[in-house]
Amino acid sequence: MPQPSHVTALEDADEATLPEDLQPYFQKCRDKLGFVPNVLRAWLLRPEKLRNFVRLYDELMLAPSGITKLEREMIAVAVSAWNRCYYCLVAHGAAVRKLSEDPQLGEMLAFNYRVAELPARQRTMLDFAVQLTAAPHLIGQPDRDALSAQGFSDADIFDIAEVAGFFNYTNRVAHAVDMMPNAEYHALGR
Numbered sequence: 001m002p003q004p005s006h007v008t009a010l011e012d013a014d015e016a017t018l019p020e021d022l023q024p025y026f027q028k029c030r031d032k033l034g035f036v037p038n039v040l041r042a043w044l045l046r047p048e049k050l051r052n053f054v055r056l057y058d059e060l061m062l063a064p065s066g067i068t069k070l071e072r073e074m075i076a077v078a079v080s081a082w083n084r085c086y087y088c089l090v091a092h093g094a095a096v097r098k099l100s101e102d103p104q105l106g107e108m109l110a111f112n113y114r115v116a117e118l119p120a121r122q123r124t125m126l127d128f129a130v131q132l133t134a135a136p137h138l139i140g141q142p143d144r145d146a147l148s149a150q151g152f153s154d155a156d157i158f159d160i161a162e163v164a165g166f167f168n169y170t171n172r173v174a175h176a177v178d179m180m181p182n183a184e185y186h187a188l189g190r
Contacts, residue, residue, distance in 0.1 A: 007041045013044035015036075025040075033184070038087070039091070066159065074126060077093055079164050081109065081112070082130055085170075085175060087180065088174060121152075124150045125152070132161060
């Protein structure tokens with residue numbers, strides 16, 4: 001049975017209304033992925049917020065960092081698993097599969113990252129991201145020290161926290177509007 005075909009439960013903005021400055025970004029998605037991710041189509045309802053979303057996403061997920069692109073996607077999946085965010089589990093699970101070239105890793109992270117045989121560095125990073133998601137008020141110096149002991153710099157710790165925070169935010173928006181992932185994600189990296 002296929003998933004629902006809507007982008008969100010709200011009114012879909014017509015892509016014909018896409019502001020001129022965002023058209024190259026949508027085209028870049030089509031060229032690179034073969035489609036425009038539904039998350040962008042959903043944010044099209046609010047073009048200025050779409051601009052902000054794109055800038056922040058690109059900075060967090062693509063800019064240089066001591067956290068690899070794969071590790072950032074792993075955080076996205078572990079946080080989204082805790083939050084049960086269907087959109088992000090499907091979309092970012094696909095990114096993990098593609099970047100890691102390991103279809104099993106994406107599935108393990110989506111269901112329970114603790115079953116994956118990860119290096120201590122990545123396990124500690126995901127433990128921190130999930131703790132920040134599940135009980136942020138319990139994060140303390142021992143948690144940051146555990147990351148430092150795995151070689152993460154202060155800037156890396158900030159990046160881990162910011163990526164985890166971003167996906168907690170987007171997971172909640174996706175839940176609120178019943179955002180559906182593009183069907184194409186299901187086959188990527190398999």
